[in-house]
Amino acid sequence: MRHASPAQRVVAIGASVGGLEALKQVLGALPADYPWPVIALLHTSAGYRGTRLDTLLAQRCALPVREAEARRPLESGVVHLAPAGYHLLVEQDLRFSLSVDEKVSYVRPSADVLFESLAEAVGAGAIGVILTGANDDGAAGLAAIRARGGLAIVQDPQEAQAPQMPQAALRIAGADHVLPLAAIGARLAALPRESA
């Protein structure tokens, strides 16, 4: 088991309506030897509650996909999935924690909560990705990531199944890259080589 070290970067992806297909595509582009932890958050209010999301995503992904557990460490080369109904947070010691506190941006799990905690935990090491969705969740979190020097990638609203979440992210946080879905996975796959 390879645990994330503080110098390491962490990829966090937030998606809502239309997010299952979008996540499949992005995660499907990551190689089996991907060196960083990946966290995927899909709003369960978007109708995926009760389905085995990890199984669905694992079919298309070379990396192991596992539900994130409280107090367990982030692992490199693993896609950690936010459990339905809980906020997922990253602690300073790069372990997960869960909460059932009130919904944020009308959702739980909220990408704002995840991204803000990640920004505080790894600072410039955070890579936040906002995909399709029909609310504003993730925009404030992406701004927190950028404020601490992290990288922001937003799906091009023009091609997003639901453009509101990418639009809100661009309006509130801005982005380092605005890309079509097909290019986001490739960008994430290329980043470790560029920063080596």
Place this chain on the structure above:
Amino acid sequence: MQDKDAEELEIGDFIRTLKARHGYDFAQYAPASFKRRLRALRVRTGAASISALSRRVTDEPAFLRQVLAGLSVPVSEMFRDPWVFEALRREVLPILASYPRIHIWQAGCAHGEEVYSLAILLQEEGLYDKSQIFATDLNDVALEEAAEGIYAASSARLFSENYQRAGGRYSLSDYFHARYERIKFDESLKRNVTFASHNLSTDGVFAEVQLILCRNVLIYFNDALQNRVLQLFRDSLVHKGFLCLGSKETLAHTTVERDFDAFDLPARLYRRHAPR
């Protein structure tokens, strides 16, 4: 970066103040969500900074209630995770029925949604009259609300759906009165409930019981506090007593892992066994 470090110092100072002044120890809470709650409390109380909160904690003893209420924001629902209550009804209550008296501890009862859920289960299984439920929380404001048994009418639909999925025998509305925007549960449901203040991070064994429900509380604690609380639960349970945790909580990787058997893992039901 400097702001972040400054805030960390203020938060550390706040935690020390609360402990020194009032004996409440939040040092062993998982920091990320604690920090979110503390920031929300600062905003809600109009404090200019976390340091200002610390000063109010020192200067105004009456402010403590508000602080504790803000730092343990309890969000629950009746029959949350219905399969858990279905499992309690089908698998656990028939075993508890063999005891002359049934003692149950609901630790971290918050606004009481699960207390009333449990009371309804016991009533429908014909066990309530010989049962006693101890419902505890460190948050006195929440305890008072729990004792009132009043919830937003907008929750009724979700609560009712959960109740049906949990194997409810009647209609949940048989147990409450709707009035204006509120629903109020029958007073008789709490006739065998004792609401009491108890702090899991500092207080000891509360009672000897056959079932402990503590759901979605341990997720807020660090490893050390989680282990403390689980040992407390182990020591509070009779031989072959049951422990029910939240759906994302587990005894794996804890110090009491070997003191319990998994009884129904999807429902997060564990059963204490004799020391090996």
